[in-house]
Amino acid sequence: MEKRKIEIMDTTLRDGEQTSGVSFAGQEKVSIARLLLEELKVDRIEVASARVSEGEFKSIRKVAQWAKNRGYLDKIEVLGFIDGTASVDWIINTGCRVMNLLCKGSLRHCREQLRKTPEEHLEDIKQVISYAQRKGVDVNLYLEDWSNGMRHSEEYVYLIMDNLKDLPIRRFMLPDTLGILTPDETADFCTRMIRRYPDVHFDFHAHNDYDLAVANVFEAVKAGVKGVHVTVNGLGERAGNAPLSSVIAVIEDHLKMKTNVREKSIYHVSKIVESYSGIRIPANKPVIGDNVFTQVAGVHADGDKKNNLYFNDLLPERFGRSREYALGKTSGKANIMKNLEALGIDLDEETTKKVTARIIELGDKKEIVTPDELPYIISDILKNGTENQVIQLLNYSLTLTNGLRPTATVKIAIKGEVYEQTAAGDGQYHAFSKAMYKIYRSLNKPIPELLDYMVVIPPGGKTNAYVQTIITWRFEGKTFKTRGLDVDQTAAAIKATMKMLNMIENKTIPTFNYMQLP
Known part of the structure; x- marks a missing residue:
């Protein structure tokens, strides 16, 4: 038996951009559109809301021109409003040809926000759809606040559907606008809609206010909806939308259904959108987080x-x-x-x-x-290796103050005797070295010569990476190296220095002089 295929509509460029602080530049929108359609292979993308701004208009024109050149124009969708001809004209002027018309899916929204009767709202919807049809614009229809509509005014939802189901509407889209649904409610409400309107293509649009978006998508698909809406990295207003990565995994693994999405591209696209949006992916985010594998x-x-x-x-x-x-x-x-x-x-x-x-x-x-x-x-x-710790570093304090020379206070024990000194230097390690040298001079101990100081950091650019400091010394005609490892460069150098002092004290300097010096 062939697996049922679920249609994926990505709304990162519209609903996802409603994430606080996120605004994609025009070229970024084109880049994300390309990634979604050509690399990820989602079925459709929603790229904007009509009439938002002049800048948005110019951005969507760029997206539309790219999509037209690549044969994707029917996959580009724009949110439109019940505003006579204004949204339709705006969409046409951008070069797009698909409108997702936002209607009221709950009686409360209809009465209190629009201050209209259901009959008046229906008439306004029909006028916009008629105008769009005459202008060659395809229409999908959002039932905004549908979840509250099913909870509190189910007959209103059916009234709207009964009057619109036979119009040229390609998809009816069922949003949980405020992210309020439980999985049980989602299953129940979607089942009622599908049983009452078996020939209608329904999409489900989840929000994540209670962290139930993916669970609700699971129930909606199981109930029989044909399409679901997602965003890359779960971007979206408030707590965000259903994340594309998790939804694809759940559809494939738990529902045993399929999509057109190319799984191997999910992480790559997620990281690019992370960069464009400035919203970091949590390290424990399923599928795409840094730590999940x-x-x-x-x-x-x-x-x-x-x-x-x-x-x-x-x-x-x-x-x-x-x-x-x-x-x-x-x-x-x-x-x-x-x-x-x-x-x-x-x-x-x-x-x-x-x-x-x-x-x-x-x-x-x-x-x-x-x-x-x-x-x-x-x-x-x-x-x-390991050295007998004849010389022990008991404590040290380093200070770095703007406008003042760095200082170091050092306390060491040599064969049980404790010594302490403070010195200033040109850097923190230099100050540490001078404090140590003060102690050694006071004891008339010979002082080695530092020939080279090298710091090696592992690749990856992480600021908390371990640093290896390799210091080359000369003492009594012998040249040798010691190494220190720490998350702090100065601490690593101090470890290398203590290693050197114990080698001198224990007389374990290598006898082979591997660096010939003039």
């Missing part, structure tokens, strides 16, 4: 190694993504091994244990250690 607990990674015990049907590859295994304080050996496999790194058992222990230690400093940082941690372990 990341296993954190070590037991889950272990289960994935044993016949994918913690997989579900939402395989990341479907959506152009990949599964990751987080590295942090809850990591186990299985997480580490999964990441090492992905990086092509093979470690012995003892080193793997050390890496695991270090990641757990570092995980207390930040939530996640990224796979990009793993090679730096391994390098830190392999090249630094």
Whole structure:
């Protein structure tokens, strides 16, 4: 038996743009329209409301011209109003040819907002539809506030439908305008509409005020509606609309139906719209959030190694993504091994244990250690080894004040004796070094020479990435390097410095002078 296909109408450029603070530029609208129709393959897009502004008019003309050149003009829709000829003319002048006519789907809206009787409202609707037909504009019809209409004035809804169902209206669109419906109500109300008007094409338009938009779409499709409305990333007024990503997954996996949407493009398009809109995608947003395909607990990674015990049907590859295994304080050996496999790194058992222990230690400093940082941690372990901590850093304080030189106060213990000094420098690490040198001079201890200071940051541009500081020293004719790893560059340099001082104190400087200096 062939799967039933559900029509997807995306309204990111109209309803989604009603998100507080979101306004797409003309070229951004063209770009998003292209992504939705050519890359995602949605069936239709709603791009604007008629008569909003001169800027909107120019933007929609650009979209319409692009759509006409690409053969998509019948997929471009504009919200229109019961305003005589004004909306229809505005739509025609943009170059568009489909109007989504906004009518009143509840008696209260009809009486109190329009201050008209149902009969008067019906007459106004018919006049607009007649004019649109004469001008060659196709009409879909929104029953605004339909959910309240079904709750409180069901006979009014049927009166409107009975008088309009035989007119040239391609789709009747049922909005939960205020996001008030429960899944049970959605199923009930949609079923009543479909049973009473079996030959009508119904769309369902959900809002997410109670976080039930996707659940309500599920029930509407199950009841038999033929189309649903979505937005990329769930953009929309107040709590937003039903997110395209979740709706597609639910239709495919739970309803066992299909759409024309290309799943592999969902993440890519979502990230571009995130950039254009300035509205960040929550890290835990299903399908498209940064963390949703990341296993954190070590037991889950272990289960994935044993016949994918913690997989579900939402395989990341479907959506152009990949599964990751987080590295942090809850990591186990299985997480580490999964990441090492992905990086092509093979470690012995003892080193793997050390890496695991270090990641757990570092995980207390930040939530996640990224796979990009793993090679730096391994390098830190392999090249630094462990030293007898004859010299211990007990405490330090760094200050950076605009207009004043940075200062550092350092307290260390050398073989149990405590020393403290304060110094100013040209930078925080320079101030730390000068304070340390003060202590060493007071003890007549020899002072090494710093030859080179290099900072390496993993790719990805994250501001909380671990920093590896590599410092080259010369002491008693020997040149050697020490490394420090931390989320703070100065802290990493301090770790490298303490490593160097303990190597000198323990006389464990490499005997091989691998850097020939003039």
